[in-house]
Amino acid sequence: MDFIYDTWPWYVSGPLIALVMFLLLFAGKSFGMSSNLRTMCSAMGAEKFADFFKFDWKANIWNLTVVLGVVIGGFLASTFFSNNVVTINPVIATQLQEDYNFNSVNSSYLPKEIFSAEALDNPFNILILLIGGLLVGFGARYAGGCTSGHAISGLSNLQTPSLIAVIGFFIGGLLMIHLLFPLIF
Amino acid sequence: MRFISFLGIGILFGIVLYKSEAASWFRIYEMFQLGSFHMYGIIASAVILGVAGLYFIKKKEIKALNGTAINPTPKEFSVTRYLVGGIFFGLGWALVGACPGPMYVLIGAGYWPILIVIVGALLGTLLYGVLRTKLPH
Numbered sequence: 001m002d003f004i005y006d007t008w009p010w011y012v013s014g015p016l017i018a019l020v021m022f023l024l025l026f027a028g029k030s031f032g033m034s035s036n037l038r039t040m041c042s043a044m045g046a047e048k049f050a051d052f053f054k055f056d057w058k059a060n061i062w063n064l065t066v067v068l069g070v071v072i073g074g075f076l077a078s079t080f081f082s083n084n085v086v087t088i089n090p091v092i093a094t095q096l097q098e099d100y101n102f103n104s105v106n107s108s109y110l111p112k113e114i115f116s117a118e119a120l121d122n123p124f125n126i127l128i129l130l131i132g133g134l135l136v137g138f139g140a141r142y143a144g145g146c147t148s149g150h151a152i153s154g155l156s157n158l159q160t161p162s163l164i165a166v167i168g169f170f171i172g173g174l175l176m177i178h179l180l181f182p183l184i185f
Numbered sequence: 186m187r188f189i190s191f192l193g194i195g196i197l198f199g200i201v202l203y204k205s206e207a208a209s210w211f212r213i214y215e216m217f218q219l220g221s222f223h224m225y226g227i228i229a230s231a232v233i234l235g236v237a238g239l240y241f242i243k244k245k246e247i248k249a250l251n252g253t254a255i256n257p258t259p260k261e262f263s264v265t266r267y268l269v270g271g272i273f274f275g276l277g278w279a280l281v282g283a284c285p286g287p288m289y290v291l292i293g294a295g296y297w298p299i300l301i302v303i304v305g306a307l308l309g310t311l312l313y314g315v316l317r318t319k320l321p322h
Contacts, residue, residue, distance in 0.1 A: 010223050013205030014230025020198045021231070022238055027190060028249040030257055033285040037310040044307075052314035062191045067289050069195015074293025076196065077203035084294075086209040089220035096214065110210050110282070110291070115298045128280065129298055133288075133305020134312070135277025140285060141313035142320065143270025144260055147284040150271075151228055153257060156235025161260040161267045168271015169278065170217075176279035177217040184280075 004081050021153055029062060032149030033070075034140035036063045084109045100185040128184070143168060199290050208290040210282025217279050266322040277309075 008016075021031040042057035043064075078084055087106050096102040104112040112119065119125045140146040143165045145154060151169065154162025205227055206212045216224035241247075242255050249255050260267075278284050281302050283291060288306065291299040313320075 007206055008201070008204040010205070010226030011230055013201055013207070014227040015234055016197070016201045017205075017227065017231040018234035018238065020194060020201065021235060023194045023197075025242070025255045025257070026249050027194070028251040028253055033289075034310075037285065037306055038314070041307060041310050041314065046311055046314060049311060050314035050317065052317050053311075062187065065188055065191040066195040066198070069192040069197075070199035070202070070286060070289040071195075071293040072192070073196040073199015073201075074203050074208070074290035075199075075295070076293075077200045077290075078294035081200070081204060086206050086211045088211045088215040089218075092215050092218050092220035095218075096211075105211060109206075109294070110296055114281075115210070115296050117297070120298055120301075125298075126301060129301040130305040130308075132277045132281030132283075133302035133307075134309040135273050135280065135305075136284060136288075136302070137277075137306030137309025137311075138313050139270050139272070139274025139277055139309070140306075141270070141310050143267050143274055146274060146286075147228075147278075148286055150267075152231050152235060154260070155232045156239050157257045157259070158236065159259055161262060164264055164267035165271040165274075168268045169275040171268075172272040172275020172277075173213075173217045173279040174275075175272070176276045177214065180276070180280075 005083055007086070017152060018156075021148075021156065024066075027062075030149075031153045032145055033067075034137075034146040034149060036060070036067050037137055038141065039063055078109070082109075100181070102185075139172070198286065199293060202287050202290045203294060208283065208287035208294075213279060213282040263322055266320075269321075 024031045039057045039060040042053040042055060046053035085107060086109050093105045096105045102111050102113050114125050114128060143150065145165060150162040150165040155166065202208045207224065207227060212224055215221050247255060283299065283302060288299055288303050
Protein backbone atom coordinates (compact mmCIF):
# COMPACT_ATOMS: atom_id res chain seq x y z
CA MET A 1 0.00 0.00 0.00
CA ASP A 2 3.00 2.30 0.33
CA PHE A 3 2.86 2.91 -3.39
CA ILE A 4 -0.55 4.56 -3.02
CA TYR A 5 0.57 6.89 -0.21
CA ASP A 6 4.02 7.80 -1.49
CA THR A 7 4.77 10.35 -4.20
CA TRP A 8 3.88 8.84 -7.56
CA PRO A 9 7.16 8.81 -9.50
CA TRP A 10 7.46 10.69 -12.78
CA TYR A 11 7.44 7.48 -14.84
CA VAL A 12 3.99 6.66 -13.44
CA SER A 13 2.57 10.21 -13.39
CA GLY A 14 3.75 11.30 -16.86
CA PRO A 15 2.22 8.30 -18.68
CA LEU A 16 -1.05 8.75 -16.72
CA ILE A 17 -1.20 12.38 -17.85
CA ALA A 18 -0.69 11.20 -21.45
CA LEU A 19 -3.56 8.74 -20.84
CA VAL A 20 -5.82 11.62 -19.75
CA MET A 21 -4.95 13.46 -22.97
CA PHE A 22 -5.75 10.40 -25.11
CA LEU A 23 -9.04 9.78 -23.27
CA LEU A 24 -10.10 13.35 -24.10
CA LEU A 25 -9.00 12.96 -27.73
CA PHE A 26 -11.03 9.76 -28.06
CA ALA A 27 -13.98 11.61 -26.54
CA GLY A 28 -13.62 14.03 -29.48
CA LYS A 29 -12.23 16.87 -27.33
CA SER A 30 -8.82 18.36 -26.66
CA PHE A 31 -6.67 18.49 -23.54
CA GLY A 32 -6.35 22.02 -22.16
CA MET A 33 -7.14 23.26 -18.68
CA SER A 34 -7.09 27.04 -19.14
CA SER A 35 -9.85 27.40 -21.75
CA ASN A 36 -12.40 26.62 -19.02
CA LEU A 37 -11.50 30.01 -17.47
CA ARG A 38 -12.83 31.66 -20.64
CA THR A 39 -15.94 29.45 -20.45
CA MET A 40 -16.51 30.55 -16.85
CA CYS A 41 -16.02 34.23 -17.75
CA SER A 42 -18.62 33.88 -20.52
CA ALA A 43 -21.02 32.01 -18.25
CA MET A 44 -20.76 34.88 -15.77
CA GLY A 45 -21.66 37.45 -18.43
CA ALA A 46 -18.23 38.71 -19.55
CA GLU A 47 -19.58 39.28 -23.08
CA LYS A 48 -20.67 42.70 -21.79
CA PHE A 49 -16.97 43.65 -21.66
CA ALA A 50 -15.49 42.02 -24.77
CA ASP A 51 -16.56 40.13 -27.89
CA PHE A 52 -13.93 37.53 -26.97
CA PHE A 53 -16.51 36.11 -24.56
CA LYS A 54 -19.40 36.04 -27.07
CA PHE A 55 -19.51 32.37 -27.92
CA ASP A 56 -21.74 29.43 -27.18
CA TRP A 57 -20.24 28.60 -23.79
CA LYS A 58 -22.93 25.99 -23.18
CA ALA A 59 -21.21 23.87 -25.87
CA ASN A 60 -18.22 23.80 -23.51
CA ILE A 61 -20.04 22.41 -20.48
CA TRP A 62 -17.99 19.20 -20.82
CA ASN A 63 -14.98 21.30 -19.96
CA LEU A 64 -16.57 22.40 -16.68
CA THR A 65 -17.51 18.78 -15.96
CA VAL A 66 -13.80 17.88 -16.23
CA VAL A 67 -13.04 20.73 -13.79
CA LEU A 68 -15.58 19.31 -11.32
CA GLY A 69 -13.89 15.92 -11.68
CA VAL A 70 -10.47 17.44 -11.02
CA VAL A 71 -11.79 19.04 -7.81
CA ILE A 72 -13.20 15.67 -6.69
CA GLY A 73 -9.91 13.98 -7.63
CA GLY A 74 -8.01 16.48 -5.46
CA PHE A 75 -10.35 15.75 -2.57
CA LEU A 76 -10.05 11.96 -2.91
CA ALA A 77 -6.25 11.99 -3.28
CA SER A 78 -5.63 14.34 -0.36
CA THR A 79 -8.14 12.62 1.94
CA PHE A 80 -7.55 8.93 1.23
CA PHE A 81 -4.25 8.42 -0.58
CA SER A 82 -1.80 10.89 0.87
CA ASN A 83 0.04 11.99 3.99
CA ASN A 84 0.01 15.48 2.41
CA VAL A 85 3.72 16.12 2.81
CA VAL A 86 5.95 16.94 -0.14
CA THR A 87 9.66 16.25 0.24
CA ILE A 88 11.94 18.14 -2.12
CA ASN A 89 15.70 18.27 -2.68
CA PRO A 90 17.22 19.02 0.79
CA VAL A 91 19.59 21.64 -0.64
CA ILE A 92 16.69 23.59 -2.13
CA ALA A 93 14.67 23.10 1.07
CA THR A 94 17.44 24.56 3.24
CA GLN A 95 17.82 27.47 0.86
CA LEU A 96 14.05 28.17 1.04
CA GLN A 97 14.26 28.24 4.85
CA GLU A 98 17.38 30.36 5.05
CA ASP A 99 16.63 32.88 2.30
CA TYR A 100 12.87 33.28 2.60
CA ASN A 101 11.89 31.74 5.97
CA PHE A 102 9.67 29.15 4.30
CA ASN A 103 9.88 26.81 7.27
CA SER A 104 6.96 24.60 6.25
CA VAL A 105 9.11 23.09 3.51
CA ASN A 106 9.33 19.28 3.71
CA SER A 107 6.54 19.18 6.28
CA SER A 108 3.48 20.19 4.23
CA TYR A 109 2.02 20.02 0.70
CA LEU A 110 1.87 23.79 0.18
CA PRO A 111 3.85 26.55 1.93
CA LYS A 112 1.87 27.62 5.01
CA GLU A 113 3.66 30.97 4.69
CA ILE A 114 1.36 31.83 1.75
CA PHE A 115 -1.43 29.24 1.69
CA SER A 116 -2.89 29.22 5.19
CA ALA A 117 -5.71 31.13 6.86
CA GLU A 118 -3.13 32.90 9.09
CA ALA A 119 -1.06 33.95 6.08
CA LEU A 120 -4.12 35.72 4.69
CA ASP A 121 -4.17 38.05 7.71
CA ASN A 122 -1.35 39.74 5.86
CA PRO A 123 -2.79 41.69 2.88
CA PHE A 124 0.59 41.29 1.15
CA ASN A 125 -0.02 37.54 0.76
CA ILE A 126 -3.52 38.13 -0.64
CA LEU A 127 -1.94 40.44 -3.20
CA ILE A 128 0.68 37.79 -4.11
CA LEU A 129 -2.03 35.17 -4.74
CA LEU A 130 -4.19 37.58 -6.72
CA ILE A 131 -1.35 38.86 -8.91
CA GLY A 132 -0.01 35.34 -9.48
CA GLY A 133 -3.45 34.18 -10.59
CA LEU A 134 -3.85 37.24 -12.80
CA LEU A 135 -0.54 36.50 -14.56
CA VAL A 136 -1.51 32.85 -15.08
CA GLY A 137 -4.96 33.70 -16.47
CA PHE A 138 -3.77 36.56 -18.67
CA GLY A 139 -0.68 34.71 -19.89
CA ALA A 140 -2.53 31.48 -20.65
CA ARG A 141 -5.08 33.24 -22.86
CA TYR A 142 -2.47 35.48 -24.51
CA ALA A 143 -0.33 32.42 -25.29
CA GLY A 144 -3.42 30.41 -26.27
CA GLY A 145 -2.86 27.65 -23.76
CA CYS A 146 -1.19 26.53 -20.54
CA THR A 147 0.90 23.60 -19.35
CA SER A 148 -1.64 21.01 -20.52
CA GLY A 149 -2.59 22.68 -23.81
CA HIS A 150 0.92 23.68 -24.91
CA ALA A 151 3.49 21.67 -22.92
CA ILE A 152 1.68 18.31 -23.13
CA SER A 153 -0.88 18.48 -25.94
CA GLY A 154 0.87 20.94 -28.27
CA LEU A 155 4.33 19.39 -27.95
CA SER A 156 2.82 15.92 -28.47
CA ASN A 157 1.45 17.25 -31.76
CA LEU A 158 4.90 18.70 -32.59
CA GLN A 159 3.59 22.26 -32.87
CA THR A 160 6.23 24.99 -33.07
CA PRO A 161 3.95 27.62 -31.43
CA SER A 162 3.67 25.35 -28.38
CA LEU A 163 7.45 25.00 -28.18
CA ILE A 164 7.75 28.81 -28.24
CA ALA A 165 5.10 29.07 -25.51
CA VAL A 166 6.87 26.47 -23.34
CA ILE A 167 10.16 28.35 -23.75
CA GLY A 168 8.23 31.45 -22.61
CA PHE A 169 6.85 29.55 -19.55
CA PHE A 170 10.39 28.70 -18.49
CA ILE A 171 11.82 32.17 -19.15
CA GLY A 172 9.00 33.59 -16.98
CA GLY A 173 9.44 30.98 -14.26
CA LEU A 174 13.22 31.38 -14.07
CA LEU A 175 12.91 35.20 -13.98
CA MET A 176 10.40 34.95 -11.13
CA ILE A 177 12.42 32.52 -8.99
CA HIS A 178 15.88 33.90 -9.59
CA LEU A 179 15.38 37.66 -10.07
CA LEU A 180 12.03 38.63 -8.54
CA PHE A 181 11.80 36.28 -5.51
CA PRO A 182 14.67 38.02 -3.68
CA LEU A 183 12.79 41.31 -4.15
CA ILE A 184 9.34 39.97 -3.20
CA PHE A 185 10.03 37.66 -0.22
CA MET B 186 -23.07 8.86 -19.86
CA ARG B 187 -21.15 11.80 -21.34
CA PHE B 188 -21.31 13.56 -17.99
CA ILE B 189 -19.96 10.50 -16.16
CA SER B 190 -17.15 10.03 -18.72
CA PHE B 191 -15.88 13.59 -18.46
CA LEU B 192 -16.27 13.55 -14.69
CA GLY B 193 -14.27 10.30 -14.55
CA ILE B 194 -11.49 11.70 -16.75
CA GLY B 195 -11.36 14.77 -14.49
CA ILE B 196 -11.18 12.64 -11.32
CA LEU B 197 -8.29 10.61 -12.76
CA PHE B 198 -6.47 13.80 -13.79
CA GLY B 199 -7.06 15.39 -10.36
CA ILE B 200 -5.69 12.36 -8.51
CA VAL B 201 -2.62 12.18 -10.77
CA LEU B 202 -1.88 15.90 -10.38
CA TYR B 203 -2.12 15.65 -6.59
CA LYS B 204 -0.18 12.40 -6.23
CA SER B 205 2.55 13.41 -8.70
CA GLU B 206 2.91 16.60 -6.60
CA ALA B 207 2.69 18.70 -9.77
CA ALA B 208 0.08 20.62 -7.74
CA SER B 209 2.62 21.45 -5.01
CA TRP B 210 4.16 24.92 -4.90
CA PHE B 211 7.36 23.31 -3.57
CA ARG B 212 7.74 21.07 -6.64
CA ILE B 213 7.35 24.03 -9.00
CA TYR B 214 9.93 26.02 -7.02
CA GLU B 215 12.30 23.04 -7.07
CA MET B 216 11.78 22.67 -10.82
CA PHE B 217 12.73 26.29 -11.55
CA GLN B 218 15.73 25.90 -9.22
CA LEU B 219 16.70 22.90 -11.38
CA GLY B 220 16.78 20.92 -8.12
CA SER B 221 15.17 17.68 -9.29
CA PHE B 222 14.37 15.70 -12.42
CA HIS B 223 10.86 14.90 -11.12
CA MET B 224 8.80 17.60 -12.89
CA TYR B 225 10.90 17.40 -16.06
CA GLY B 226 10.42 13.62 -16.07
CA ILE B 227 6.63 14.01 -15.79
CA ILE B 228 6.44 16.43 -18.71
CA ALA B 229 9.01 14.55 -20.84
CA SER B 230 7.44 11.10 -20.37
CA ALA B 231 3.95 12.47 -21.08
CA VAL B 232 5.21 14.20 -24.24
CA ILE B 233 7.20 11.20 -25.51
CA LEU B 234 4.16 8.93 -25.12
CA GLY B 235 1.98 11.70 -26.56
CA VAL B 236 4.13 12.06 -29.68
CA ALA B 237 4.26 8.29 -30.21
CA GLY B 238 0.53 7.83 -29.60
CA LEU B 239 -0.55 10.72 -31.83
CA TYR B 240 1.77 9.53 -34.60
CA PHE B 241 0.18 6.07 -34.43
CA ILE B 242 -3.37 7.50 -34.30
CA LYS B 243 -2.78 9.67 -37.39
CA LYS B 244 -0.98 6.93 -39.31
CA LYS B 245 -3.73 4.37 -38.67
CA GLU B 246 -6.41 7.09 -39.05
CA ILE B 247 -8.00 6.04 -35.78
CA LYS B 248 -11.21 7.97 -35.17
CA ALA B 249 -12.70 9.43 -32.00
CA LEU B 250 -15.77 7.69 -30.54
CA ASN B 251 -18.07 10.17 -32.31
CA GLY B 252 -16.47 9.25 -35.66
CA THR B 253 -14.49 12.47 -36.21
CA ALA B 254 -10.77 12.39 -37.04
CA ILE B 255 -8.34 12.82 -34.14
CA ASN B 256 -6.18 15.64 -35.40
CA PRO B 257 -5.59 18.53 -32.98
CA THR B 258 -5.85 21.80 -34.92
CA PRO B 259 -2.41 23.37 -35.29
CA LYS B 260 -2.12 26.86 -33.85
CA GLU B 261 -1.56 29.81 -36.14
CA PHE B 262 2.15 30.65 -36.33
CA SER B 263 3.51 33.68 -34.50
CA VAL B 264 6.32 34.33 -32.07
CA THR B 265 5.13 37.38 -30.11
CA ARG B 266 1.93 36.03 -28.60
CA TYR B 267 3.40 32.67 -27.59
CA LEU B 268 6.64 34.05 -26.21
CA VAL B 269 5.22 37.11 -24.43
CA GLY B 270 2.07 35.31 -23.28
CA GLY B 271 4.22 32.39 -22.17
CA ILE B 272 6.50 34.65 -20.11
CA PHE B 273 3.50 36.20 -18.32
CA PHE B 274 2.20 32.71 -17.62
CA GLY B 275 5.56 31.48 -16.32
CA LEU B 276 5.90 34.46 -13.96
CA GLY B 277 2.53 33.60 -12.42
CA TRP B 278 3.13 29.85 -12.41
CA ALA B 279 6.35 30.24 -10.42
CA LEU B 280 4.87 32.81 -8.02
CA VAL B 281 1.78 30.86 -6.92
CA GLY B 282 3.11 27.42 -7.85
CA ALA B 283 -0.06 26.45 -9.65
CA CYS B 284 -1.16 26.33 -13.26
CA PRO B 285 -4.85 26.00 -14.18
CA GLY B 286 -5.23 22.22 -13.56
CA PRO B 287 -3.63 22.19 -10.10
CA MET B 288 -5.71 25.21 -9.03
CA TYR B 289 -8.84 23.06 -9.14
CA VAL B 290 -7.06 20.10 -7.49
CA LEU B 291 -6.15 22.35 -4.57
CA ILE B 292 -9.76 23.47 -4.02
CA GLY B 293 -10.69 19.79 -3.68
CA ALA B 294 -7.80 19.26 -1.29
CA GLY B 295 -9.18 22.07 0.88
CA TYR B 296 -6.48 24.75 0.45
CA TRP B 297 -8.99 27.59 0.40
CA PRO B 298 -6.51 30.45 -0.27
CA ILE B 299 -6.22 29.01 -3.80
CA LEU B 300 -9.67 30.54 -4.44
CA ILE B 301 -7.96 33.95 -4.51
CA VAL B 302 -5.63 32.61 -7.23
CA ILE B 303 -8.63 31.41 -9.24
CA VAL B 304 -10.34 34.79 -8.89
CA GLY B 305 -7.08 36.31 -10.15
CA ALA B 306 -6.96 33.88 -13.08
CA LEU B 307 -10.55 34.74 -14.05
CA LEU B 308 -9.72 38.45 -13.87
CA GLY B 309 -6.59 37.83 -15.97
CA THR B 310 -8.68 36.02 -18.59
CA LEU B 311 -11.16 38.90 -18.57
CA LEU B 312 -8.32 41.41 -18.90
CA TYR B 313 -6.97 39.54 -21.93
CA GLY B 314 -10.43 39.52 -23.53
CA VAL B 315 -10.73 43.29 -23.04
CA LEU B 316 -7.21 44.13 -24.27
CA ARG B 317 -7.03 41.50 -27.02
CA THR B 318 -7.47 43.85 -29.98
CA LYS B 319 -4.78 46.20 -28.63
CA LEU B 320 -2.14 43.54 -27.91
CA PRO B 321 0.47 42.46 -30.47
CA HIS B 322 -0.15 38.84 -31.50
